[in-house]
Amino acid sequence: MSSTASQLRRTPLFDCHVAAGAKLVDFAGWEMPVQYEGVIAEHLAVRESCGIFDVSHMGQIETSGAGAQGLLQRLLSNDVSKIGPGGAQYSVMCREDGGVLDDLFTYRIDIDRYLTITNASNHTRDLAWWSAQAIELDDVQVSDSIEQWAMLAVQGPLAREIVQAVSDRPLPARMRAESRLLAGAEVLVCGTGYTGEDGVELLCAPEHAPELWDELVRRGATPAGLGARDTLRLEVCFHLYGNDLTVERGPIEAGLGWCCKEDTGFIGADAVHHARMHGTAEQLVAFAVEGPGIARQGNPIVGGGEVTSGTLSPCLHTGIGLAYVPVERAEPGTELEIDVRGKMRRAVVKDKPLYRKDS
Amino acid sequence: MSQASYPAELLYHPEHDWARISAEDPQLATFGITWYAQDALGEVVFFEAPALGTKLAKDAPYTEVESVKAVSDVVAPMSGEVVEVNEAVTANPGIINEDPYDQGWLVKVRLSDPSERESLLDVAAYMATLAG
Secondary structure, eight states: OOHHHHHSBOOTTHHHHHHTTOEEEEETTEEEEEESSOHHHHHHHHHHSOEEEEOTTSEEEEEESTTHHHHHHHHBSSOGGGOOTTBEEEEEEEOTTOOEEEEEEEEEEETTEEEEEEOGGGHHHHHHHHHHHHTTOSSOEEEEOGGGOEEEEEESTTHHHHHHTTBSSOOOOTTBEEEEEETTEEEEEESOOSSSSSEEEEEEOGGGHHHHHHHHHHTTOEEOOHHHHHHHHHHTTOOOBTTTBOTTSOTTTTTOGGGOOGGGOOTTHHHHHHHHHHOOSEEEEEEEESSSOOOOTTOBBTTSOEEEEEEEOTTTOSEEEEEEEEGGGOSTTOEEEEEETTEEEEEEEEOSOSOOTTO | OOSOOOOTTSEEETTTEEEEEOSSOTTEEEEEEOHHHHHHHOSEEEEOOOOTTOEEOTTSEEEEEEESSOEEEEEOSSOEEEEEEOHHHHHOTTHHHHOTTTTTOOEEEEESOGGGGGGSBOHHHHHHHHOO
8 A cells, every 4th residue: 555545544434344345545535435346236226225335534513502503504505593403404605705615414413502514525624614703702612523423324215224123213204313222322313315315324433333334234235335425416416515516606506596595694695695686607407418428527518618527327327417507508408519538429408306216 | 257367368558458469360459458457447337449440559548448437548559450349348338347358358450560569568567567
C-alpha cells in the first residue's frame, strides 16, 4: 500500500469489508468499499431484496439547547419548526447568494436536540459554517459528533423485515427517527435512505457496528458498496453533492425548491426567493440515452449545459443521468445531443424519477 | 472469472493489453485486455468496436471499455489495421470479464510492423509490473 492509502480514514466496519472481499477506494479521504461481488448484483439485491451499506464516512453535527431550533432555522432551507420529536427532514444549506453548501437530513432526537447528517466531503466546512453562525448565541451548543456514530443503510423491499427481526420494538415509520435496541445495542433507527427503496438508516456507537453488520448480513442483507449506492440514487434522481449540487448552483435550478421555505428567513432565502420568482438560466434534468453509449459527469451538451452525473442504469439497461440544461430545453421529451468524448449521443429529457418501482 | 490468470503464450503491453500473434500468419494478431484490466474496471457494460479498416498506432488508445463506474482507454499493443471485430463482445461486453483471453478478444489486426513484438513483455515481465 502506498503512503496515501495509509493516511485514509477507515470506518469501524473496515475489517468487515476486507473479509467480504471488497474493492476499496479513496472516497473523500475515506477508504471505502466501492463494490464487493459487483455493482450490478448489489444494485439488484437492493431493488429486489435487501442491501446493507456502510455510510459511516458521513458526518454528524449535533445541535442542542433552547436555541437549537432557531439556529437550524437560519442554517437550513426547510421549515425546521415542522420537525416534531422523532421526526426527520431534508434540506439544503445555502450561502447568502443561494449557492448550495450541502444537502442534509436532520433528525430531531430529543426536544432540544437535533442530529444533522453531512456529506463526508463537506463535513469540515459545514461544521465551520455552523459554528460561525452560532458564535453570538449562548443558548445553543454545536458539536462535531462524527466520532460517536457509525452509520449503516439497510435498504430494499426486505430491509425492514430483516432489521425488525433483531429489534426490541416495531421500527419507526418512514421519515421517523427513534431509538431501538437492535441485537442488544442501542441504535437510532431512521426511516430514510438514498436508494428509492423502503428501508432504514442506522446510527450506533462505533464499537457496536461490526456485530450489527454481521448479524444483518447473516439474516440476508447483501453487502453493497458505493458503486451501487450511486447507481441506485441516480435511477431515482437523488442529488449527489459535488456532482449535481455545488456552491455554484442554487436549489431552484437544482429542482430543490420544494425543501426551501423562504419565509423562515434562512441564510440565502432572498436569493432563493429571487430565483423562484424570476427563474434561472438552467435547470437540472434527468435524461436517458437513446441507443448505445454512457454519458458521464462533465460531458458537454450541444447548445449549452453539461452532464453532472451519468452511469449505466442496471434496471433500465441504458445510459442515464442528470444534467443542467438551458430552461427552454428542460421539458420532458426534449431531445439532447451529448458530446461523449467526441462521439455525439442522442438523449431525451425524462420525468423524474427515471426508475419507478412499479414500472 | 474470479481468479487471476495470464497465459504464457501471449505478449503483453504494460497498459494491460495482450496480443496473440497468429501461428500461421505472423502479420496477423488478436488484441484484448488482461485479467488485471477487467478486474480493475469491474463489470464491463459497454464496448463499441472500432470500424473495420481503422489504423492503430502502437501505444495509442484505439477504443474504450466501460464499466458502470468508469471508462478506460484500450491501448494498441502494436500498430496495424483492424480487419475483424468481436461482435459478440459488442452485444454482450460481460464476456470480457468472463473470458478476457479467448471469447473476450476485441479486434484482429493486420500488423504494419511485426517487429514491434520485440518491445512487448512476456508473461513474467508483465506479472512483475503488477507486483508493485
